[in-house]
Amino acid sequence: xxxxxxxxxxxxxxxxxxxxxxxxxxxxxxxxxxxxxxxxxxxxxxxxxxxxxxxxxxxxxxxxxxxxxxxxxxxxxxxxxxxxxxxxxxxxxxxxxxxxxxxxxxxxxxxxxxxxxxxxxxxxxxxxxxxxxxxxxxxxxxxxxxxxxxxxxxxxxxxxxxxxxxxxxxxxxxxxxxxxxxxxxxxxxxxxxxxxxxxxxxxxxx
Numbered sequence: 001x002x003x004x005x006x007x008x009x010x011x012x013x014x015x016x017x018x019x020x021x022x023x024x025x026x027x028x029x030x031x032x033x034x035x036x037x038x039x040x041x042x043x044x045x046x047x048x049x050x051x052x053x054x055x056x057x058x059x060x061x062x063x064x065x066x067x068x069x070x071x072x073x074x075x076x077x078x079x080x081x082x083x084x085x086x087x088x089x090x091x092x093x094x095x096x097x098x099x100x101x102x103x104x105x106x107x108x109x110x111x112x113x114x115x116x117x118x119x120x121x122x123x124x125x126x127x128x129x130x131x132x133x134x135x136x137x138x139x140x141x142x143x144x145x146x147x148x149x150x151x152x153x154x155x156x157x158x159x160x161x162x163x164x165x166x167x168x169x170x171x172x173x174x175x176x177x178x179x180x181x182x183x184x185x186x187x188x189x190x191x192x193x194x195x196x197x198x199x200x201x202x203x204x205x206x
Contacts, residue, residue, distance in 0.1 A: 017054055019044040021065050026169075029106025033062065033114045066111055069104055070124055076100065077128050081135045087144030090135055090187070094180045098161050102176035103169055105162050129155075146189045157183045 023044035027035040037058055041051040055061040076096045083089030129151060136154070139145035164175045 013054075016044070016046050016050055020046060020051055020054065020061070021068055024061055024065050025069070025104050025107040028062075028065070028110045029104065032110050033058075037061070062111060065107065069100075069108060072100055073097070073124075073128065077131050081131050086135055086138035086142050090139045090145060091184050093132070093135070094157070094183055094187075095177060097158065098176035098180040099173050101158075101161055102164060102172040140189075144189055146187055149187060153187070 024040050027040055027043055037051060038048055041048050080089035080093035133151055136145060161176060161179055164172055
């Protein structure tokens with residue numbers, strides 16, 4: 001019994017932290033970083049004392065929310081690269097990154113506009129692109145990713161996905177999934193049959 005109470009308290013603290021961070025990202029996304037800490041506490045359904053105990057300043061809250069966002073992005077890339085099927089990993093990456101952006105892009109944009117000089121994403125982007133370059137090469141070698149694919153194509157798709165807008169988070173996520181599916185279709189290597197049909201001018205069913 002002596003171990004149960006500390007475990008419950010730790011679980012409650014972790015749950016409260018996640019609720020606060022989710023509420024902060026949502027409010028920051030919609031209204032910018034001017035949202036007050038009390039508004040965030042109300043959205044997260046925690047008391048102000050609970051909020052300030054974990055995040056004594058708004059800056060500490062923003063920093064942790066951003067750190068979680070970058071960690072989620074790195075995790076998606078790492079899991080995609082670790083997939084033994086490189087094409088499946090590549091597709092998973094497009095789908096999951098699209099959903100992540102749809103949920104929290106407004107938050108990242110708010111941080112970037114408020115702290116344009118103090119937050120540098122350059123190293124993060126370079127590390128991600130290096131890993132994705134290796135994944136793309138494996139998918140090409142497996143014959144699943146089109147041979148003329150270039151990393152600039154992936155960057156273009158990710159940038160375009162950032163522009164998706166909708167009235168609710170759910171609609172944005174649905175649009176992101178649809179967009180990712182279309183991108184995957186465009187990146188898929190043509191089959192040998194379709195390649196032959198294209199080169200001869202015959203329809204595939206001929």
